[in-house]
Amino acid sequence: MSSISSRFVCRRLRSTRATFRYTAKTVLIGLSWVPVIAYVANHVVWIGVIDGSSMTPTLNPETNGLAKDVTLLWKLNAKNYNSYKRGEVIVLRNPRDPEGTVVKRIIAFEGEEVRTRFPYPESTVIVPPRHFWVEGDNIHSIDSNTYGPIPIGLVTARVQTIVFPLGRWGSVPTAGGRDPRSVVVGLSYSRYPKST
Amino acid sequence: MATRGFRYYASNASKFIRAVAAVHLLHTYVLEFAITGGLSMLPTLHTVGDHVFLDKYNHRLGRDIKVGDVIVISKPTEEHTRICKRVAGLPGDIVYCDAMPKAPTRAAGMPDDLVGLSTGVTNGRTGKYIKVPEGYIWILGDNGMASLDSREYGPVPKALVVGKVLWAVYWGPFDWLPSWPRQIGSNIEATDLSIADFLPTTPSRR
Numbered sequence: 001m002s003s004i005s006s007r008f009v010c011r012r013l014r015s016t017r018a019t020f021r022y023t024a025k026t027v028l029i030g031l032s033w034v035p036v037i038a039y040v041a042n043h044v045v046w047i048g049v050i051d052g053s054s055m056t057p058t059l060n061p062e063t064n065g066l067a068k069d070v071t072l073l074w075k076l077n078a079k080n081y082n083s084y085k086r087g088e089v090i091v092l093r094n095p096r097d098p099e100g101t102v103v104k105r106i107i108a109f110e111g112e113e114v115r116t117r118f119p120y121p122e123s124t125v126i127v128p129p130r131h132f133w134v135e136g137d138n139i140h141s142i143d144s145n146t147y148g149p150i151p152i153g154l155v156t157a158r159v160q161t162i163v164f165p166l167g168r169w170g171s172v173p174t175a176g177g178r179d180p181r182s183v184v185v186g187l188s189y190s191r192y193p194k195s196t
Numbered sequence: 197m198a199t200r201g202f203r204y205y206a207s208n209a210s211k212f213i214r215a216v217a218a219v220h221l222l223h224t225y226v227l228e229f230a231i232t233g234g235l236s237m238l239p240t241l242h243t244v245g246d247h248v249f250l251d252k253y254n255h256r257l258g259r260d261i262k263v264g265d266v267i268v269i270s271k272p273t274e275e276h277t278r279i280c281k282r283v284a285g286l287p288g289d290i291v292y293c294d295a296m297p298k299a300p301t302r303a304a305g306m307p308d309d310l311v312g313l314s315t316g317v318t319n320g321r322t323g324k325y326i327k328v329p330e331g332y333i334w335i336l337g338d339n340g341m342a343s344l345d346s347r348e349y350g351p352v353p354k355a356l357v358v359g360k361v362l363w364a365v366y367w368g369p370f371d372w373l374p375s376w377p378r379q380i381g382s383n384i385e386a387t388d389l390s391i392a393d394f395l396p397t398t399p400s401r402r
Contacts, residue, residue, distance in 0.1 A: 033214060038217070038221055153272065
């Protein structure tokens with residue numbers, strides 16, 4: 001169908017209704033891919049911008065608050081306790097504010113006796129089953145020394161790769177913050193595999 | 197007629213992937229139908245055979261949780277496991293951590309996962325009043341005698357909350373048909389008692 005003006009020939013190749021249907025169909029097909037992207041974002045890998053200075057100088061070394069590191073958040077295997085190694089940097093839900101997330105480093109695993117720092121009320125604590133003792137690399141960070149060991153259920157992702165700035169592109173170093181050898185003072189029971 | 201080429205299989209595969217992802221999204225973030233088991237929520241939930249509807253969307257990360265809600269959380273001491281308990285304290289509430297009794301000894305034929313739920317062990321919290329910290333909740337099983345809950349785990353972070361139980365459908369192992377769905381956890385709102393109802397009646401009050 002085409003409409004022709006009297007003055008000059010102006011042909012439309014498609015009616016308004018056909019264009020509307022094409023746009024609607026394209027938008028719906030586009031929307032149908034959103035759950036797939038959501039699945040990848042929540043269970044495989046996504047981009048994360050690091051906020052705050054609790055992991056300085058490993059992440060966000062500039063303290064002016066303007067330059068924020070961009071990292072890859074690996075969510076594959078994130079809820080598997082035995083897949084974590086000492087020194088891995090993880091993203092977890094803030095125990096004191098469920099809406100927020102924090103980025104910290106794993107220092108100790110279940111069963112290990114940990115020498116705590118201010119402001120923890122006891123001088124040593126045994127990490128409960130399937131919990132981590134996490135600390136930020138910055139001495140001023142709010143971490144397990146404030147809220148205690150965190151359960152595996154709070155862990156959301158691993159931070160392994162820095163994407164931006166390009167000068168520090170690459171893997172996040174596994175050493176930083178307190179040396180686990182000075183933190184872990186004993187072993188009550190070693191890590192056990194999943195019971196069933 | 198040409199054989200079914202790449203386009204046919206690719207388009208069907210992409211439709212399948214999109215459908216599966218959409219269902220997964222609904223199941224994980226909106227509403228889930230889950231099977232429950234165990235003694236710790238008697239008499240609210242049956243030991244076996246209770247299937248519950250979980251409202252995940254409104255209550256993920258512990259949003260809009262009230263005292264008296266039956267919720268499902270990720271088990272703090274075990275991965276890939278969830279537990280179903282009732283909220284007994286919100287952040288700022290003061291709760292009493294009573295002693296956990298030892299579970300009844302094993303009866304012949306009792307399934308393994310129902311045995312020895314309460315250890316009878318006291319910890320640093322037993323017998324004390326605790327103020328629930330900001331961002332945490334205190335959960336208790338309805339069957340206090342056979343329930344591992346906040347008396348053992350301590351206050352539980354709200355971020356572990358998976359969802360709130362709305363309805364339960366009981367389909368017993370020997371029943372032909374499931375029972376009618378029943379609402380869970382709404383009896384708290386129905387009460388209109390006041391503190392005066394719990395005070396002893398003395399001659400001067402009568």
